[in-house]
Amino acid sequence: MRIISTFKSELNQLFVFQLEDGNKVEAVFYRGDTLCVSTQVGCAIGCPFCLSGSKGLVRNLSSEEIYKQYEFLKDSFPIKRIAVAGIGEPLMNYQNVVESFWKFKKAGLKVSFYTTGFPYRHLKELLKLPHNGLTVSIHSTRSDKRKVLVPHGGDIDALINTLREELASMSKTKKKKISLAYLLIKGVNDSYEDLEDFAKLVLELGVSATLLYYNATGSFEQMSQEEYEDKFLFLKKYGIKVTLSTRFRKDPLGGCGTLVINRN
Numbered sequence: 001m002r003i004i005s006t007f008k009s010e011l012n013q014l015f016v017f018q019l020e021d022g023n024k025v026e027a028v029f030y031r032g033d034t035l036c037v038s039t040q041v042g043c044a045i046g047c048p049f050c051l052s053g054s055k056g057l058v059r060n061l062s063s064e065e066i067y068k069q070y071e072f073l074k075d076s077f078p079i080k081r082i083a084v085a086g087i088g089e090p091l092m093n094y095q096n097v098v099e100s101f102w103k104f105k106k107a108g109l110k111v112s113f114y115t116t117g118f119p120y121r122h123l124k125e126l127l128k129l130p131h132n133g134l135t136v137s138i139h140s141t142r143s144d145k146r147k148v149l150v151p152h153g154g155d156i157d158a159l160i161n162t163l164r165e166e167l168a169s170m171s172k173t174k175k176k177k178i179s180l181a182y183l184l185i186k187g188v189n190d191s192y193e194d195l196e197d198f199a200k201l202v203l204e205l206g207v208s209a210t211l212l213y214y215n216a217t218g219s220f221e222q223m224s225q226e227e228y229e230d231k232f233l234f235l236k237k238y239g240i241k242v243t244l245s246t247r248f249r250k251d252p253l254g255g256c257g258t259l260v261i262n263r264n
Ligand code: SF4
Pocket: 043, 044, 045, 046, 047, 050, 051, 052, 053, 054, 086, 087, 088, 089, 116, 257
């Protein structure tokens, strides 16, 4: 495994790793202290707003391949946190992801996860790990819309029930580290009714919300900044804690949904 190219914008630095079998995955250094790592070559979930899954799943990364993305860069960058948010669904490669998690912890790093929550049995286990943040992609509380946005990510009602069961016995401190993500897609899931349902779920579960901005990584129309902020203010009216996409996440280089396998 080796780094074969790097790309740099004003905000993010992206590294392309070539694996022993010739496949290529990516990691991004951002926010001055965080490395976003990949867990799979491709992704089977197939979200239409994400380039990482556009070619399906090729294979899982081993725990060494996940950890090495950090090891290659650790002496050149002040990495304090790992975001398991790159290419792949971490719960679909759970064993290797957990092994790498413990290696990161042993190296003194904070580790946060971003997941669709599928498969649910692994979500239950992930919630119990001593992570430093776990964001679960909801995107819609309605079955038909969620199926469009997260095609192979299971049934939304089953996900919500799993979260209800697991969070019921969780301490307030632990709940503070959990967030539900909602990627706003114009004309698909951005009506006030959609957002109201989402806000009610966030309130019921006692967690926070992450309102994500769509990066034009698919065929959907991009939302204006004003519209995005308007939806943010609407959610805030419910008294929930809502975080917006940072400029690092909106960057066309290394932002949400922009990582690809086998980049030329
Ligand atoms: S958003 Fe995550 S789960 Fe969906 S296709 Fe991209 S990498 Fe896979």
